[in-house]
Amino acid sequence: MIAVVSQKELGAFDESLASALSESRSEPRWLRDIRLDSYGKFKELPTERNPLYTKYASTFGFDISGVGVSPVPAKIDFRSFFQGYLTGKERNILLQGNETQVHAELDDDLASKGVMLLSMEEALRKDERLVRSLFEQRLARPESDKFVAFVGAFFNCGTVVYVPRGVAVDRPLRRMFLLDGPKSGVIDQTFVCAEEGSKVVFLEELYSKGPAASSMVASTVEVRARPYAQVDLSSIQLLDEQALHVSNRAVETLADAKATVSSLELGAAVSRSRTNFLLNGRGSLAEGFEIFFTDAKQRYDFETNLFHNSPDSTGSTQARGVLKGESQSIFKGMIKIVNAAKNSRSYLAHHAMLLERTAKSDAIPGLEIDNNEVKATHSASVAQIDEEQLFYLMARGLSLDETKRMVVLGFFEPVLSRVPIEQTREGARFMIEGKWDGVKRRLVDRETLLAEEGETTPEVRQTEDIFERHYKYR
């Protein structure tokens, strides 16, 4: 069996590369040691295997040894580089072309309160102690995941978002990556830290500028919501169909904190994503909303776990995906509730709709509960599009294609309409419609179109408490 990233291919990523990266970026010694430690774990861990890749490795022929990771020193004119991706009105944004930061700005009032939206290099210059503590208390452990270790050893970029105690950031902070050209490697180590009682929305977007054969985006994003803090993270991925996307997220909520992760995945040849919610504080709340839409030969491998380590914690994750063509997906998810996490509630749902007989999807939910005083449930389904729905809508004059479009877009709504960030919610609808119509649309295109059209269909949102719905009959 060959895996997507075989041991041989990864051979190009060796210890000397990890040291060279550290040196070229003039990193402090402790960080170099962290890289080398991560490298050690990376080498020890077995290659990740997955039936999605092993069978199809040859069809997209991804060769990681071709990926370049050395920093590009050239300064890029960001406005022209990002032309078409920006309206010019964006504020509080960090723009990155491959691994190079090309622009960053943050409103003065936020900066003066101590809010940070910085590249890893900048953050190291400005507040090495903070960065060091984030690294030293990593939530995503390199020994637990080969790609966490990989990113820890070879990251060539990263972002640090920091919100000091009690500061509520009332505008979204954003970052946008543009993957440019073949053989590019963006290896990203990112931290989002919201101190006690603070509040922040962080939106990330991933796009490709042209074909991206043998290109990869690998990232580890750690989110810390300290007591009473609230973090809403959103991630939109529309990479080129030849790119490889690997991501790990670790999201920690301390006492009475709240964190949400909303993700929309549309692009890449292979996307492999893990999210671990660590409910480490009493009364904390974590919610995941995952939406994807695949076609052709795309392969998506998603895993979301809810670890309830404290009493009175509430966690949920809901995924909905639609698969066309010969695309395939796997969802895995685990609810783990430790004995001490009394009175916790947890919910996991995975639903997929297949549009063609050639598409495949598997859902593998699991429960590990060490406590009787909890409510935990999961639901999963994989089904073909419903013929009776198609007939009903066609009997109202809609063509077969319009009908399918309506049913498919509707299928996402029970999850999509719960996404807490308006920009992501509306943007996701717009981008999914685009993919249905065969056009690549970005968030910015929606704003442009809105300005032209001026009329919108009113939004309908689900507000019912999922726990009410699932438990009221018990």
Added chain:
Amino acid sequence: MKLEIKDLHASVEGKEILKGVDLSIGQGEAHALMGPNGSGKSTLAYTLMGHPKYQVTSGDVLIGGESIIKLTPDKRVKKGLFLAFQYPVSVQGVSMFSFLRAAYNNSRPPGTEPPTIFEFREEVAAKLKMLSMDETFLNRYLNEGFSGGEKKRAEILQMALMRPKFAVLDETDSGLDIDALRIVAEGINKVSGPDTGSLLITHYQRILKYVKPQFVHVMHQGRIIQSGGEELSRLLEEKGYSWITGYKEEEAAQQPA
């Protein structure tokens, strides 16, 4: 213009259900189709609308002299046909508002400019009022979690917006309490203009107090076995279906095979 059903035979999964149905409905005419459960009334309705599971094996259906049996359901809508479902289908995530708007725009004569979202809203508001429906209906998902009565009203709302030439209403009266029945029946009357030909499928007589058909047909075992005026429905109410079906079966039994 007429909706003509000629010696229609149709099967589901290889089993023949319709065994030669003949019926002609003119614009402006109201017909009732009655018959016991399982006699093939819904099968006729689905076959007329073009459900892919129901195969026409022989015979024809014509609107204005043109055969529609080769057309997909959406094309039949464009010929002026409408079906109010006995069991309306729910679709998650599709708001009533966007659904109605799509249905409305797709049933306009070709070349007509679709209304703006504001014009459409006004049009729907008027129809909702006519059917004593609340505007919050528009913000719900299509038929999702609707009560039986709400579903039936929603079907008539769609008919009101689509303004068909020929409407087949499949047991639109079943599952309604007496108030809801009156509202739905009045809705049907208001929506059916002088240009609408309707086929009201029911197996109770009670809706016929409100919606007065000029013609009543009785279906049994995939055929129309008796046709008459309004008095036929009253006779059926008094004597039950066995009066007519039993009689006809006996007669059939006497025929040499």
